[in-house]
Amino acid sequence: MSTVTPKVEGKKRKLLHHDNINPHVRRVKYAVRGALAIRAEDLKTAIAKHGRNGFTFKKVVNCNIGNPQQLEQKPITFFRQVASLIDYPDLLLPENQSKVEALYPPDAIERARRLLKQIGAIGAYSHSQGIESIRKDVAEFIEERDGYPADPNLIFLTQGASQGIQNVLQLIISHSNVGVMIPIPQYPLYTATLALYNGKPVPYYLNEEQDWGLDIAELTSSLAQARSKGVEVRALVILNPGNPTGQCLSEQNMKEIIEFCSQEKLILLADEVYQANVYYPSQRPFHSFKKILKSMGPKYNDFELFSFHSISKGLIGECGRRGGYFECTGIDPKVVDELYKIASVNLCPNVHGQVMVDLMVKPPKSGDPSYELYEKECKNIYESLKRRSAKLCDVFNSMEGVTCNPAQGAMYLFPQIKLPQKAIEAAKSSGQKPDEFYCLAMLDATGVCVVPGSGFGQKDNTWHFRSTFLPPEELFDEFCGLLTKFHKEFMDKYRD
């Protein structure tokens, strides 16, 4: 037995402390839920405990994360009816039939029955890659969307798109000098995952002046620069529609990107989680990279593509269930096997998320009892998102020193603010980045939580923030009013 060394409680250094944990973990940055989100949580708790005392706003509004149902977007009724029946299979016993029919439409009952039969038991671990019948439904959805075949064996169901993206990046980063091209601004999952698995981000800049467009010349120069430093660049990440930037790629641009990857021997990762959030489809419709690739003919048969999708976005916004999938196109079968092995270590994606994937890819069809309601709900959400997106963009553009591209897709706006020198100095003296300083001031004045542009990356000496346009429509004018008032007061205080 060792002698007890007298010591001041809590002063002894722990075995595991901040300086001796995995340095890759330490290096991860994640702004979407960073300092601002934590301050927002504190404010929420304070308001819940003490009421509005001392606050100029009624409540905290989380515009820092694309989380529609947090801001009162209603879930799709049919999806939840099916989910509810599946959770409690006794409802499907003959003795409950009439009672259940009084609460659930016949197609929800029929669908729940069919899913339960295919799944067996939703309380059981499923196939590690995801339930086979659901992967078949995903493959059919892809085939109908693109007009080209899809193979259920090359589809992996995942716990949200994030898990799939992490698994694929983990596979690709074979040593610490592997680079992956990512857009700037980017969704910070990518830099976080690259930090965690010790890969190198190879940034390419989106063109803010051209609606956040993607220029092949920029890809070429970014790649050349990384290669000249000896980085082994293996993959290119594209977010289409973009996050935080909302742009939708044209077919021509996508062909150029595929051609670029093909010539430069890059694997393409297509993050297409916002494919149903496209607001000007006649000018900029969504095309999947799989479809464009297949349209380019047999020359590209060997092209290597991973495509990601999710139940968290679109018009359904089922973030809490954590469901998604990715499809492997042209990937070496032995690599697919390795992805399956990693999926096996994780046992399986949660079955409730898998069920929601099935409902997303196979919603009620014309003629089904629930079709009309489903269509109406989707249309209402879609049109409201589109209206709110346009309105908030106008509000931003009407502010002094703020410019904002419209969102062609996704759930965010990424306005640029020309901050006065005085504000930049005030930020410096309080140890904050200027955009962070602005966003913290906004949070404290309005309760609105957005994310500073530095969390996504931005050109040097430009300042942005990302805001969702998800606050409920009936409160949207009030929300826009709060932002306008705050910005004016901020500028009045700091104008040079």
Added chain:
Amino acid sequence: MSTVTPKVEGKKRKLLHHDNINPHVRRVKYAVRGALAIRAEDLKTAIAKHGRNGFTFKKVVNCNIGNPQQLEQKPITFFRQVASLIDYPDLLLPENQSKVEALYPPDAIERARRLLKQIGAIGAYSHSQGIESIRKDVAEFIEERDGYPADPNLIFLTQGASQGIQNVLQLIISHSNVGVMIPIPQYPLYTATLALYNGKPVPYYLNEEQDWGLDIAELTSSLAQARSKGVEVRALVILNPGNPTGQCLSEQNMKEIIEFCSQEKLILLADEVYQANVYYPSQRPFHSFKKILKSMGPKYNDFELFSFHSISKGLIGECGRRGGYFECTGIDPKVVDELYKIASVNLCPNVHGQVMVDLMVKPPKSGDPSYELYEKECKNIYESLKRRSAKLCDVFNSMEGVTCNPAQGAMYLFPQIKLPQKAIEAAKSSGQKPDEFYCLAMLDATGVCVVPGSGFGQKDNTWHFRSTFLPPEELFDEFCGLLTKFHKEFMDKYRD
């Protein structure tokens, strides 16, 4: 544009191939869902397509994985009632009251209402660490179980215990020479995760002759050996109750383990997912490491412990929902912050799994309308598990050359088979390990899928397999009969 080089389809080497992926991914082994599980899936598909043609058994029985509901264990009714109501909140509207009351008991309705109020929207991402009110319920559960306080801020809800274990190991493995002590035999998640994050497994052997007991002398010598090779051993993993071995640790033994960790400056990871699966509680009750630690007084205030629990095991077996939690005891607050950051990158554990954690830690109480049914369901499952465990153990012990320790806990038996030399040679000539050869022969003859001991680790030249005792009780005699018949025929064929 490059010219199209004529080539044989599929012959060109891919950019990403088996030899240039992340070598840590390549090195991962995962037997629970390995070759045997894949062959079992193929057999299932074949039987589903072509019927029993050519097979001597009716169906494949998955004893390779602790997946109770796959083998017809019924879920706890109350839990699923609450889950069903939460999925479809319209059921709680006043206009549906009488219809809903005809299908759901009042306490399920009340509980769903309370949870929905606390959660807000189950379709939304939650707090990354898990919903606060659920973490409070977990803390209360721990306090009641142990008699010592627990802090909701030090509890992380996770997607099954596996995710928590992976996150903690990832944090601890700060470089490639970090070692983590793991039992042999072990649950292969540990070796898989150590391979993935490039840490070093430091094996210590459980004592098969003493009911898979844990000897401090063995810990000491294993640690000394690793340290003498320059390995920086940082942590000790204990599975209590054991998997695949089923042993439950005595209080005295646990105190020795804590003392050992304290002296040797090791962080303790306590995998306690089978805490409700303890079959001889009067001789070997379950004690949590947290409780034993706290009982040892202030000398151990600085002790660093992570404790893991899950909804997948116990008597509820809700594997498909992927829910669990871990508790940090004595962990540096800055390290807890880092765990929170990683949780944020993953957004949040699925909310349905979180809800099930809440139900597990706060089930119906005496006096509640659903209490009687809940108690009856738990008792039936518990007693049936205990009976099946004892029966299967007897069956194994009655087989020629087979010895099996009883399962004090968990869901598995891990019998040792003395394989005849002829069988060992037959295995060699077919390129299989002897235990794998035996298990594949069992699968082909009986449809029963178990996991070879080599997947868990075993002393050299001993052969084991792990089988769950989860096949439904009404089919259990038939199941045992199949195994007995197979073993006899195997021995008749290969007896030396």
